[in-house]
Amino acid sequence: MEKGSLVGNIAKDLGLDAKELSGHIVSPGRTPYFALNYNNGHLQTAERIDREEICGQLEKCILNFEIIVVDSMKIYGFGVEIAYINDHDPTFQSEKLVINITENTALGSQFPLLEAQDPDIGNNSMQGYKFSNNSHFSLLLQTTVKGKQNAKIVLEKPLDHEEEAIHSLVLIAYNGGVPARSGTAQLHISVLDANANAPIFNQHIYEVMLREDLPIGTNVITLTASDRDEGTNKNMKYSFVKIMERASQIFHLDTNTGEITLLGSLDYEDSSLHEIDVQIQDGRGLLDTSTLMIFVTDLNDNVPGLEIMSLIHGIPDNSPPMTEVALLKIEDQDSAENAEIACSVPSNLPFQLTQSYGNYYSLMTTRALDREQVAAYNITVTATDHGSPPLSTSVVVPLEILDTNDNPPHFLQSVYTTYLMENNPRGTSIFSLKASDPDSGENSRITYSILEGNISDSPLSSSISINSETGIVYGLLSFDYEYFQEIQFWVKAQDGGSPPVNSNVSVTVFILDQNDNAPQILYPSPPIDGSTGTELAPCSSEPGYLVTKVVAVDADSGQNAWLSYQLTKATEPGLFTLGLHTGEIRKARFLLEKDALKQSLVVLVKDNGQPALSASVTVTVVLANRIPEILSDLSSVSAPIDPPSDLTFFLLVAVAFVSCFFLTFLLVLLVIRLHKQRNSQLFQSRSVNANGVPVSQFVGIDGV
Structure with missing residues (x-):
């Protein structure tokens, strides 16, 4: 058939679309005689095919090949039978054949003719012989076990050398084709004198067993023959009559001694049997033939062949077990156990070999692979035959594990806690957090964000922000410890995979207190008109008498709110003492006559911060034994009177x-009422100012 001829529609036979056949044809050990048309799925001839050249005399000539679909790693096996046609003529080895027969040969003697060759098979092969009419000879055809036709001439009438020394015949060989083909040769039969004897081989068939590893020059066999003639008629020459071209390059025949030696190397895989027809001929042209059968025994001289037919260079790391990663072809040109191959991969790798089709093996995973554990494999596949000694070969299959986004970002800590001093500058960096992702590429690129929330009814985004690339958290406000003491929020880390994977972590920022608030004095409350607070105490009170208590608070916390009280100025030093931590003003001694009834005390309240902040208040203490005295003292305090200078002043007094004696009594009652009302206001003022301030900041060391 011409090149490009249609053989069959592969796509239709397989039920596939032509585009799915994106692969290649593998023809083991042969020229690629076929090609696949990927446009229409047709199988076409790629070369002209000669059946006799490919298959010789095999009854069936089937060309086997495989089509490998690369994408799916599927293998489809095909066989195309080559039908024979009668395209060869029978041919003789020589156009002129010579047979020598002595004139006293007995009637009925048979003489073999050289066989004609026809490479066709079946009915198209050799079917018989015929030759021109001759009264002395007839043609005898015999069928061998293999079905071949052997021709022999039979002597039917006595020969006479003097009457007719040479008989010339035309020998015709024909085959059974339609139409039949034939070939001819000239047959010359020489009649010799009666005293001639033909040489005879000692064996009609010689059989020899040879190892294929024998060196060149090794003696194969020595042919022997005998001849009863004497003198020059006994000089015999050995020759090959029928020998294949390949065998003629391997074997050498010594024409004089009949010794056959190796001229080339034997190869069992090339030919396991060499069948050669040999001939012995004496000086008068008489001859005899014999058949030499040389059997070549196989040795384990071929290393197993291991070839990667298809390969996936990378698979995702979430691929399920039994994922196919490579297709390998394994074969051995030896025979029997020398061609039996065992394949293996290292046991510590998660791969196995499974026979797919014929000599094809699939390399598959045995479990799910994880790129984060092993990113790439170099898989050594070893093929070892069962010969003695065994031969092996190896091939390395590279495989990269492609990353999938199967790992969420992982924070270095499960919970983040940090501290920030209040009054921080706006935009300052609070702290940084970091997450890692064992994936690669975009799957490991992490972006950070703060999950929305509120801080004291304000959006979280107005107070803090995070750098999406670095994970650094910034404060957008200057935080005030007295407003809130901690900020809790969640940070989300999300990778760049598709779909993305994220994880969250809790973050707590504790605001640390600074000493930014001075102590606030609650009692005595500073008068609005600028006057000082006045406290009353009897003159006869004993030392330790509690005159009053200075109460102060500090909005700070911790040591910044630890208050201490100091008496910085007094009208009569030593008359009163001030509790360092309680703020209690007590009498330190009895009142002396020289001591003034009005005592002015300046109290300094200082916190324990660094630097310390303070506040001060002036407390006026009026001493008297009775209420009228106290009231008169109060009048004197508020309106001091100079001593009279004349009698008129005393009269007015x-x-x-x-005039006021009666009014004094009423005034005393009013003062008492006002004093009670003032104490009530003081207690109410304490409860109002203390709202929202920790109780611990009001309690002194002694629990007051």
């Missing part, structure tokens, strides 16, 4: 005293 006396009139005023008499």
Whole structure:
């Protein structure tokens, strides 16, 4: 058939689309005689095919090949039978054949003719012989066990050398084709004198067993023959009559001695049997033939062949077990156990070999692979035959594990806690967090974000922000410890995979207190008109008498709110003491006559911060034994009177005293009422100012 002829529609036979056949044809050990048309799925001839050249005399000539689909690693096996046609003529080895027969040969003697060759098989092969009419000879055809036709001439009438020394015949060989083909040769039969004897081989068939590893020059066999003639008629020559071209390059025949030696190397895989027809001929042209059968025994001289037919260079790391990663072809040109091959991969690798089709093996995974554990494999596949000694070969299959986004970002800590001093500058960096992702590429690129929330009814995004690339958290506000003491929020880390995977972590920022608030004095409350607070105490009170208590608070916390009280100025030093931590003003001694009834005390309240902040208050203490005295002292405190200078002043005083005596009684009652009302206001003021301030900041060391 011409090149490009249609053989069959592969796509239709397999039920596939032509585009799915993206692969290649593998023809083991042969020229690629076929090609696949990927446009229409047709199988076409790629070369002209000669059946006799490919298959010789085999009854069936089938060309086997495989089509490997690369994408799916599927293998489809095909066989194309080559039908024979009668395209060869029978041919003789020589156009002129010579047979020598002595004239006293007995009637009925048979003489073999050289066989004609026809490479066709079946009915197209050799079917018989015929030759021109001759009264002395007839043609005898015999069928061998293999079905071949052997021709022999039979002597039917006595020969006479003097009457006719040479008989010339035309020998015709024909085959059974339609139409039949034939070939001819000239047959010359020489009649010799009666005293001639033909040489005879000692064996009609010689059989020899040879190892294929024999060196060149090794003696194969020595042919022997005998001849009863004497003199020059006994000089015999050995020759090959029928020998294949390949065998003629391997074997050498010594024409004089009949010794056959190796001229080339034997190869069992090339030919396991060499069948050679040999001939012995004496000086008068008489001859005899014999057949030499040389059997070549196989040795384990071929290393197993291991070839990667298809390969996936990378698979995702979430691929399920039994994922196919490579297709390998394994074969051995030896025979029997020398061609039996065992394949293996290292046992510590998660791969196995499974026979797929014929000599094809699939390399598959045995479990799911994880790129984060092993990113790439170099898989050594070893093929070892069962010969003695065994031969092996190896091939390395590279495989990269492709990353999938199967790992979420992982924070270095499960919970983040950090501290920030209050009054921080706006935009300052609070702290940084870091997450890692064992994936690669975009799957490991992490972006950070803060999950929305509120801080004291304000959006979280208005107070803090995070750098999406570095994970650094910034404060957008200047935080005030007195406003809130901690910030809790969640940070989300999300990778760049598709789909993305994320994880969250809790973050707590504790605001640390600074000493930014001075102590606030709650009692005595500073008068609005700028006057000082006045406290009353009897003159006869004993030392330790509690006159009053200075109460102060500090909005700070910790040691910044630890308050201490100091008496910085007093009218009469030593008369009163001030509790360092309680703020209690007590009498330190009895009142002396020289001591003034009005005592002015300046109290300094200082916190324990660094630097310390303070506040001060002036407390006026009026001493008297009775209420009228106290009231008069109060009058004197508020309106001091200079001593009279003349009698008129004393008269006015006396009139005023008499006039106001009655009013004094009423005034005393009013003062008492006002004093009670003032104490009530003080207690109410304490409860109002202390709202929202920790109780611990009001309690002194002694529990007051």
